[in-house]
Amino acid sequence: xxxxxxxxxxxxxxxxxxxxxxxxxxxxxxxxxxxxxxxxxxxxxxxxxxxxxxxxxxxxxxxxxxxxxxxxxxxxxxxxxxxxxxxxxxxxxxxxxxxxxxxxxxx
Numbered sequence: 001x002x003x004x005x006x007x008x009x010x011x012x013x014x015x016x017x018x019x020x021x022x023x024x025x026x027x028x029x030x031x032x033x034x035x036x037x038x039x040x041x042x043x044x045x046x047x048x049x050x051x052x053x054x055x056x057x058x059x060x061x062x063x064x065x066x067x068x069x070x071x072x073x074x075x076x077x078x079x080x081x082x083x084x085x086x087x088x089x090x091x092x093x094x095x096x097x098x099x100x101x102x103x104x105x106x107x
Contacts, residue, residue: 018094018098019091021090022087025087025091028080031080032081032084035076038073046066
C-alpha cells in the first residue's frame with residue numbers, strides 16, 4: 001500500500017507591471033523614511049547621553065550594544081531605500097520597454 005503523496009501546487013506568478021512596481025515602491029518608501037527617522041533619533045539619543053561607568057568592561061559592552069542598535073537601524077533603512085530605488089527603476093524600465101517594439105515583431 002502506497003502512502004498518498006501531496007500534490008504540489010505551483011504558486012501563480014505573473015510578470016511585473018509598472019503599476020505593481022510603483023505600488024511596491026510607494027509601500028517601501030515610508031518604511032525607509034520611518035526607519036531613517038528612528039535611526040537618527042536613536043543615534044541622537046545615544047550621543048546626548050554619555051556612558052557613565054568606571055568599569056571598562058561595562059563601557060565596552062555598552063558601546064558595542066549602541067553600535068549594533070544604530071547599525072541595525074541603518075541596515076534596515078538601507079535595505080528599504082535600495083528596494084524603493086530598485087522598484088522605481090524597474091517600473092521605469094518596464095514603461096520604456098513597452099513603448100519600443102522588439103526586432104522580431106512585425107510592424
